[in-house]
Amino acid sequence: MQVLRTPDSAFAAISDFPYQPRYHQVTPELRMAYIDEGPRDAPVVLMMHGEPTWSYLYRHMIGPVVAAGYRVVAPDLIGFGRSDKPAAKADYSYAKHVAWVRTLVESLDLNRITLVCQDWGSLVGIRVLTECPDRFHGIALSNGGLPEGGPAPLAFRIWRAFSKYSPIFRISRIVAAGTKRPFSPAEIAAYDAPFPDDSFKAGARIFPSFVPFENNVAVPDQKRAWEVLDQWTKPVICCFSDGDPITRGGESRWIGRVPGTADQPHTTLKGGHFIQEDDPAGFVDCVLKVAGQGR
Template sequence: MEFLSTPQNCFANLVDYPFAEHFIQVSDNAGGELNLHYVDEGPKDGEVVLMLHGEPSWSYLYRHMITPVVDAGYRVIAPDLIGFGKSDKPTEQGAYTYQTHVDWIRALLLTLKLSEITLVCQDWGGLIGLRLVAEHPDLFARVLAANTMLPTGDHALPEAFHKWKDFSQQVEIFPVAGIIKGATTTSLSESTLAAYNAPFPDESYKAGVRQFPLLVPATPNDPATAANRKAWQVLQRFNKPFITAFSDSDPVTAGGDDIMQKLIPGCQGQHHTTIINGGHFLQEDQPQALTKVLLDFMQANPICTQ
């Protein structure tokens, strides 16, 4: 499989991202291996918080949350999905499937031997992370879902999604930082926008970001539909603590929190919240508010040890 690795000098001037690099190798499903980058901060024996980003961001999205969560005594793992951030980037869109993304993050969990995980997921971080929760419920202790969902294609997706999908395939130059900027409610600095562009020196690096919109199950016969339906069967029995923290200004995922609260038993009795003045990328708009929700949630739902 052909792939690209973003040159290190592209990341030379990152602001507010002081984290050491870590890599594992994962299968490219063609007999080769890809490097998957992840942040690993905090005590190695601390409770694990897994922060999963989505489209078209990378672990940089969580930079304002990682340090305070570590300061609270937890270990934070924040990977870059294959095709994003500092991870390798296959150059053909067809190399990326929903299943391969799930398998690549599964490989991270198993390689690092993570357990009693608290999942924080947004956008595709939820499409991938919630599948893993359903397929490995024994590895997860808690879930915080923010502006995400686990679609099966059995229900119509918002018109905003279909417009986004069309745009992603038709635009000549995929404007990564512009997408982040357009889906936030706050003003982003030039250095922040440059950091979101950093993993993608040119269009040849962007096959993964272009492919993601095509992978969202939008019809009942989508390749991922059966697996997501099966995942929902497990999630509808998942009774470990599960909280939603959606923002008030995201037209794509609005209402997904209500569905999860209704269907997932672990949502019962939790202090679900709507974060005010947050766009789709609420980690950019309201990182302190989302961090507080996370830490309060974890402290209110301690892991029971035998």
């Protein structure tokens, strides 16, 4: 396996993300970066980013959640952010991403976890939750889910084809296209920082093909995960946005099916796909409502 590592110098100019990275060796070849802020003995809030972002996506949320008395852990998925990046698409799979994050959760011995997830952060994070449910307290879910087959929405099919065939794959432009507010030049640079050139983008390129629509190889794993979720009574708050063409309305697959969604203050947030950029305060409010139950 050829493994690429973005040099620290690529992140040196980022001024709005003051959190120091920590590192965990998830395999002998691969090192995962993560942020770990707040008291070690506090309840954990695990913030999972998606495609093609990194923990920088949560920069407006980490501080307020830590200030509310929680420990925030925000990993960079393998292939993203400060984490190592296998150069070959064949070195990635959905199952590997789940295993890598589970290794981090178990190594840090995280418990009382409120899972905060969006996009691929949902697909990976929720699968980890269903594999070790006793470690988790609840879920704040926005603009994501856990597909288990079925047809892919048109907007997603277009995105999947773009990620596979487009000769230009500018990460910051992709994130900006899923956000309602404009980015500053510094924010654009921060989203591009993990990817010095196209050789670093194999993980970002391949991710859309892993989403288990249609007859994807991961569908059986998803169905087993849903067997856990269909019995999940711990709190789940859905906080999807009103302006995401891919996941809008996705809360209907959860509310009423997952027992933990009953009598929860489900909320519609204002913004696009990357709601952490458009409505971080609204998302934080939902996170704290989940995390605070039974505290």
